[in-house]
Amino acid sequence: MGKRLILLAVALMFASALYLLPGLGQKWQFVLSLRSTRLAGLLVVGMAVAVATILFQTVARNRILTPQIMGIDALFLFLQTALVISLGPIGFAAISGPAKFATEVTVLVGAALLLFGTLLGRGAQDVPRMMLTGVILGILFRSASGFLSRVMDPNAFVIVQSESAASFSRIDASLLPFVALTTAMVIAVAIGLASKLDVLALGRPTAVSLGLRHDRLVLLVLVLVAVLVAVATALVGPLAFLGLIVAALARPLTGSDRHLPLLLTAMLLAALMLVAGQTLFERALGQQSTLPAVVEFVGGLVFLGLLLKGRIR
Structure with a gap:
């Protein structure tokens, strides 16, 4: 594995x-x-999404789910729509990058923590109910965004479309130190919990019998997931299927379900995929398409493949 x-x-x-x-x-x-800023963003976002997906799949005990099922992407889209409508195109453009980033991260993390705290207050065995609620909230936010988009000014709608799509070309260099530091701290905590995550993956009855504080660990892991997904989404936009692709490749590559090699492999794979893909699009294809669009397309195929093969747990 080391090799x-x-x-x-x-x-x-x-x-x-x-x-x-x-x-x-x-x-x-x-x-x-310019390239250094984009490269740093590619590395940070790739590693954040990879770790968040592995952690979420461990808690959910399901290999075809990603944190985006909790409706975080839909909330991000609704937030962009609400900001443009309330402030107008000129007011929205006047918001500084750090202020906008701080608002987005606060709302995304706050909503996730409210969902986790409310629905898991009676124990982490309610994880399926929490995920179902997240799916419903995601549909609600997307529907609200769609309604607001139909009644807004066309110029404002163009801004919403631009801000809601993932892009590595508009990364704010001033945000990278904070995002990198936050991501590094969360990943360090996740790696430190690797041995406990191995026990958590065995299921609640087994984990509890082995002395693991299951419910507390589940809540902690979900908080880590919320922070990672929030900072990555606020920095570049939603990347729903990147984590799914990386997790699907990392598991057979490691040949083990141990979380330490799995997390490290997933991080390196995600960063490598994004950097190599962005290089290909900028140098070979002349930016005729976007990397996030291809990631979403390939991720959808991977999702269908995993579903058809029955590789869920």
């Missing part, structure tokens, strides 16, 4: 160098600064 991790790390470093260095030109300082 595979080393190979993935080397491949990631090579892909990063390939993205950063070729074709810098005379204005190499500006180009390198």
